[in-house]
Amino acid sequence: xxxxxxxxxxxxxxxxxxxxxxxxxxxxxxxxxxxxxxxxxxxxxxxxxxxxxxxxxxxxxxxxxxxxxxxxxxxxxxxxxxxxxxxxxxxxxxxxxxxxxxxxxxxxxxxxxxxxxxxxxxxxxxxxxxxxxxxxxxxxxxxxxxxxxxxxxxxxxxxxxxxxxxxxxxxxxxxxxxxxxxxxxxxxxxxxxxxxxxxxxxxxxxxxxxxxxxxxxxxxxxxxxxxxxxxxxxxxxxxxxxxxxxxxxxxxxxxxxxxxxxxxxxxxxxxxxxxxxxxxxxxxxxxxxxxxxxxxxxxxxxxxxxxxxxxxxxxxxxxxxxxxxxxxxxxxxxxxxxxxxx
Numbered sequence: 412x413x414x415x416x417x418x419x420x421x422x423x424x425x426x427x428x429x430x431x432x433x434x435x436x437x438x439x440x441x442x443x444x445x446x447x448x449x450x451x452x453x454x455x456x457x458x459x460x461x462x463x464x465x466x467x468x469x470x471x472x473x474x475x476x477x478x479x480x481x482x483x484x485x486x487x488x489x490x491x492x493x494x495x496x497x498x499x500x501x502x503x504x505x506x507x508x509x510x511x512x513x514x515x516x517x518x519x520x521x522x523x524x525x526x527x528x529x530x531x532x533x534x535x536x537x538x539x540x541x542x543x544x545x546x547x548x549x550x551x552x553x554x555x556x557x558x559x560x561x562x563x564x565x566x567x568x569x570x571x572x573x574x575x576x577x578x579x580x581x582x583x584x585x586x587x588x589x590x591x592x593x594x595x596x597x598x599x600x601x602x603x604x605x606x607x608x609x610x611x612x613x614x615x616x617x618x619x620x621x622x623x624x625x626x627x628x629x630x631x632x633x634x635x636x637x638x639x640x641x642x643x644x645x646x647x648x649x650x651x652x653x654x655x656x657x658x659x660x661x662x663x664x665x666x667x668x669x670x671x672x673x674x675x676x677x678x679x680x681x682x683x684x685x686x687x688x689x690x691x692x693x694x695x696x697x698x699x700x701x702x703x704x705x706x707x708x709x710x711x712x713x714x715x716x717x718x719x720x721x722x723x724x725x726x727x728x729x730x731x732x733x734x735x736x737x738x739x740x741x742x743x744x745x746x747x748x749x750x751x752x753x
Contacts, residue, residue, distance in 0.1 A: 417578070429466065434570075437554070437571050438559070438566075438567065439554070442605065442607055443607060444604065444610040445576065447575050451555060454522075455524075459482060486510070488523070501534050507523070507525075514549060525552070528556050539566065540565055543566050577606025578601075585597075587601065599703050620669040623652065623669070623675070623679075627680065632704075632710075636714055642751070673734060677731055681728070682701065686708050687720050691712035726750045
């Protein structure tokens with residue numbers, strides 16, 4: 412199990428596993444895609460591993476079953492969504508809590524990883540609170556979140572907080588090259604992912620994700636200097652690229668599976684226009700994320716200027732407000748593209 416970056420967090424957890432000083436509740440906090448959930452799995456494997464040193468060894472029975480997803484004392488829950496009129500999120504949390512009381516089948520501990528725990532509402536977090544306050548002696552609960560502010564203070568105060576950070580560009584690019592990525596693409600992926608290995612690896616391994624980015628940027632590059640009909644045609648193209656209204660995942664959908672959506676489209680557009688703003692301001696080119704679109708960014712910076720790009724970024728931020736509104740995506744995409752082309 413190879414993990415990119417956040418060596419201090421892994422060293423702390425490895426020492427805890429080796430010395431048997433394991434807290435009953437952890438809170439892994441850091442940017443999306445920084446490897447929190449993968450590290451939680453690695454930590455559990457380190458504890459279950461039967462090797463006297465160098466854990467996890469990847470060879471013993473426990474390690475092999477952890478890597479295949481068949482170890483009975485490890486449970487993982489993706490972000491919970493309402494699954495029906497008779498089973499809300501709080502009901503699912505209570506069902507999970509009941510399961511956590513079960514004694515381990517093989518190991519001395521049962522690990523439960525709760526991904527996107529910060530998305531739980533207050534009622535659901537309160538349902539979880541008693542287990543955090545009075546955990547069974549065999550339980551290791553790992554809550555994964557992007558922000559401490561999304562967790563109730565009562566839960567936060569009872570957890571061992573482990574922080575994760577974005578990975579430095581050079582380190583991430585080198586790790587991608589070790590996985591067979593060419594130099595230019597690895598540098599682009601390291602930059603546009605914001606130092607998130609999960610996002611970078613997804614775009615490396617899933618060509619649909621990479622192709623989506625290229626198609627969005629190709630469409631946006633048509634806007635500078637375009638007329639009304641060009642803007643409306645670009646809006647139509649963008650709508651076809653991202654048919655989903657939001658980025659919310661359905662129950663059972665893998666967090667690693669790529670699904671084009673309007674939130675992802677806006678993320679790409681905002682980073683692209685942010686890069687153009689850097690070019691217009693004369694910033695160091697090493698700060699530009701979309702370095703494979705240098706010519707297009709220069710043309711956009713020349714066409715719009717710093718003030719125009721500032722307005723464009725405001726338009727893109729306003730577009731985010733429409734994602735969860737009743738405004739039809741076609742209408743605000745047309746409004747957005749007309750503004751970006753004016």
